[in-house]
Amino acid sequence: MKKFAVFVDVQNIYYTNRQAYGRQFNYRKLWQRISEQGEIISATAYATNRGDDNQIKFQDALKHIGFTIKLKPYIQRSDGSAKGDWDVGITIDIMDTAKDVDTVVLLSGDGDFDLLLEKITKDYGVSAEVYGVPALTAKSLIDAASVFHPIESDLLL
Numbered sequence: 001m002k003k004f005a006v007f008v009d010v011q012n013i014y015y016t017n018r019q020a021y022g023r024q025f026n027y028r029k030l031w032q033r034i035s036e037q038g039e040i041i042s043a044t045a046y047a048t049n050r051g052d053d054n055q056i057k058f059q060d061a062l063k064h065i066g067f068t069i070k071l072k073p074y075i076q077r078s079d080g081s082a083k084g085d086w087d088v089g090i091t092i093d094i095m096d097t098a099k100d101v102d103t104v105v106l107l108s109g110d111g112d113f114d115l116l117l118e119k120i121t122k123d124y125g126v127s128a129e130v131y132g133v134p135a136l137t138a139k140s141l142i143d144a145a146s147v148f149h150p151i152e153s154d155l156l157l
Helices: 010-021 027-035 053-065 087-098 111-124 139-144
Strands: 002-009 038-049 068-073 103-107 127-132 147-150
Touching (some): 002 010, 002 027, 002 087, 027 038, 027 053, 038 053, 038 087, 053 068, 087 103, 103 111, 111 127, 127 139
Parallel strands (some): 002 038, 002 103, 038 068, 103 127
């Protein structure tokens, strides 16, 4: 049975789906789809912590599905912009996990992860699958993935 590790860039998935479709991603459907192909040995969702009720309900729903939630504080800058970037944390966790699975599944459209996927496929011989909104996923990330799964209506609420 194939072993999977799933990593979700929550902010990226939330905002790209909202921009492209005006809808939210269906994490339960994703879990079912991957579970049909093998065993999910780890699943981590990376998010910022704003502490509002809707976010807490969302995080509880993810935990109920089977995700581990990792939070960083939401930082509002003086110029009005916000920061809550998990790229390095996701990278470290993928590097630590890739040697123990057959497939790494990344939910993000962020092209910064392209070199990471190239490295783990080459060094560990794993498959690197990416789920992203087609029009908002970096071409370099799509090219670096072993398989690109476009997020479309079948994975939306």
